[in-house]
Amino acid sequence: MGHTIAEKILGHHAGGRPACAGEIVIADVDFAMIHDARAGNALKMIDKLGARSLPFVRRTALVLDHYSPPPNMEAANTHVEMRAFAEKHGAPLYDVGDGICHQVLPEGGHLTCGDLVVGTDTHSTTYGAFNAFGTGVEGTDVSAVMMTGKLWFRVPETIHVELNGPLQPGVWAKDVTLTMLGKLGAEGANYQALEYTGSGVAAMAIDDRMTLSNHAAELGAKAALLEADAKTLAWLKAHGAAAPKPVKADADAVYAQRIVIDTAKLAPQVARQHHIDDIAAVPDVAGQKIQVALIGTCTNGRLDDIRQAAAILKGRKLAKGVRMIVTPASRAIYLAAMREGLFEVLTEAGASVEAAGCGTCVNITGHYISGDGQVVISSANRNFKGRLGNPKSEIWIGSAATVAASALTGVITDARTVAGGDWRAAA
Amino acid sequence: MNIIRGSSRILGDEVSTDIHCSSKYLPGKDTAYIATVAFEQVAPGFARAFAKGDIIVAGRNFGINSSREQAVHVMHRLGVAAIIAPSFGRQFYRNAINNGMPVVECDTAGIAAGDAVELDLAGGRISVPARNIARTVPPLPAAVQALLSAGGLIPFLQKHPDWNLGELAA
Numbered sequence A: 001m002g003h004t005i006a007e008k009i010l011g012h013h014a015g016g017r018p019a020c021a022g023e024i025v026i027a028d029v030d031f032a033m034i035h036d037a038r039a040g041n042a043l044k045m046i047d048k049l050g051a052r053s054l055p056f057v058r059r060t061a062l063v064l065d066h067y068s069p070p071p072n073m074e075a076a077n078t079h080v081e082m083r084a085f086a087e088k089h090g091a092p093l094y095d096v097g098d099g100i101c102h103q104v105l106p107e108g109g110h111l112t113c114g115d116l117v118v119g120t121d122t123h124s125t126t127y128g129a130f131n132a133f134g135t136g137v138e139g140t141d142v143s144a145v146m147m148t149g150k151l152w153f154r155v156p157e158t159i160h161v162e163l164n165g166p167l168q169p170g171v172w173a174k175d176v177t178l179t180m181l182g183k184l185g186a187e188g189a190n191y192q193a194l195e196y197t198g199s200g201v202a203a204m205a206i207d208d209r210m211t212l213s214n215h216a217a218e219l220g221a222k223a224a225l226l227e228a229d230a231k232t233l234a235w236l237k238a239h240g241a242a243a244p245k246p247v248k249a250d251a252d253a254v255y256a257q258r259i260v261i262d263t264a265k266l267a268p269q270v271a272r273q274h275h276i277d278d279i280a281a282v283p284d285v286a287g288q289k290i291q292v293a294l295i296g297t298c299t300n301g302r303l304d305d306i307r308q309a310a311a312i313l314k315g316r317k318l319a320k321g322v323r324m325i326v327t328p329a330s331r332a333i334y335l336a337a338m339r340e341g342l343f344e345v346l347t348e349a350g351a352s353v354e355a356a357g358c359g360t361c362v363n364i365t366g367h368y369i370s371g372d373g374q375v376v377i378s379s380a381n382r383n384f385k386g387r388l389g390n391p392k393s394e395i396w397i398g399s400a401a402t403v404a405a406s407a408l409t410g411v412i413t414d415a416r417t418v419a420g421g422d423w424r425a426a427a
Numbered sequence B: 001m002n003i004i005r006g007s008s009r010i011l012g013d014e015v016s017t018d019i020h021c022s023s024k025y026l027p028g029k030d031t032a033y034i035a036t037v038a039f040e041q042v043a044p045g046f047a048r049a050f051a052k053g054d055i056i057v058a059g060r061n062f063g064i065n066s067s068r069e070q071a072v073h074v075m076h077r078l079g080v081a082a083i084i085a086p087s088f089g090r091q092f093y094r095n096a097i098n099n100g101m102p103v104v105e106c107d108t109a110g111i112a113a114g115d116a117v118e119l120d121l122a123g124g125r126i127s128v129p130a131r132n133i134a135r136t137v138p139p140l141p142a143a144v145q146a147l148l149s150a151g152g153l154i155p156f157l158q159k160h161p162d163w164n165l166g167e168l169a170a
Ligand code: SF4
Pocket: A066, A100, A101, A121, A123, A297, A298, A299, A357, A358, A361, A362, A381
């Protein structure tokens, strides 16, 4: 009987042989991450233990991204503690403005194909884009990793998803995940891993693949794994990652479910207000008014997202009454976007650019985005009532292309119908 | 710890512990305060009427989405003896085990508020004698039972820093 990527990676880290879905294993963790919204808890716990020796702390990054910049005194003080902890124990630290955890870990060369990575955040599934088993845990787990280098895992079953055909111009990985959310429902892959394969994945740039793995968190997935190809290996090499150990599933691997999506025919999708699995094709809701447009977050705040927005807004202005905020996912992306002149384009169009970090994703970052009755279109990942602080406003979710096209017209708009909406980086 | 008996307290489907049982959206409020208002919006009076040793009988996907560990600390403070639900949010399930809170995935149909519920974690049974309910559930894996009986992951590691516990490491 063959094995899935998840079974193989967890097995390799727990003694050697591939593990089987349902088993509980104790596995060696290659890298861990803890961010500022959870650090207080873990650092307190380690203090309480008086753990003098933390042999694995140098493989645990501390990331100051949620409270970036800190919205209150408490958060600023958490940052002071985190900086002191990193300094004392030699843990890598990413400070305010460096970027979102899920972006800075791969960019910092901290993970490679075949690795097992945990982070105190649901969207740690992002690392699956690099053929690493990335999963979300809590402060207690990361404390255990700092102390022992190991953690317990229940080996997940896997859903196999085949993406058939390259996406059309104006359609992005975001639209694939929204389609999956429409099919399976939020948490429809709870406890399970996803494996995405097919020509649709092969055609995607790394930025888009990261969206695919990241956004699987909304499906409840424990991990979202892609195979490595030449693009993956080149990207990892360029970012100084360790030698990759690519892992493929066996031809006779056992899957809990198989899904095929005709990605070549897919139209842009949105999640309507309040429910991430209330999905509609953009052409079916075109005309819905919006007042706020947001591009950013660990799901869609990458360079290709910003390039796509700039391609649509170049030489144009936001629709009357629309506000737009762009928050790059990392300092590296910020710098690249600045050098490419994208911020000039967006600023002239009427958008504001903010420092890299979690920014406009969730109200805990200190942002109050929308007033009563306002409609937000965002490239983020969650839209439940009150996510942005005001339960009397609505959040709709779409790709950066959909967000920018909608900001241009003031109503939810299919990017395929506006000039520049067909932008895509040369492969 | 293998047999747990308590009175049932009902919660509905898709309850987010981040929203209803943590200070994520109430910055500055501590665990003690959250314990006085936990689940108030989805079950008015829940915390006030909660008695130590009660068992939470929840709906689908209890603790859905991201879930803070604080939710389990709040529940310990309330005196929750165990939680049963048809399914849990993945992160919540993990947090519960890591913090020594028994969680059992099982069909909860027919169980009403105030029913006396009995859980056998090792044997894999739940029963509600008053309603003639007796269901078998997969027994908790040995590793999970080990973490639970140690009181959670950190107390376990203090006793077994090498993670070595027979079947657990097998
Ligand atoms: S961008 Fe949003 S979803 Fe991503 S890590 Fe930050 S707060 Fe969480």
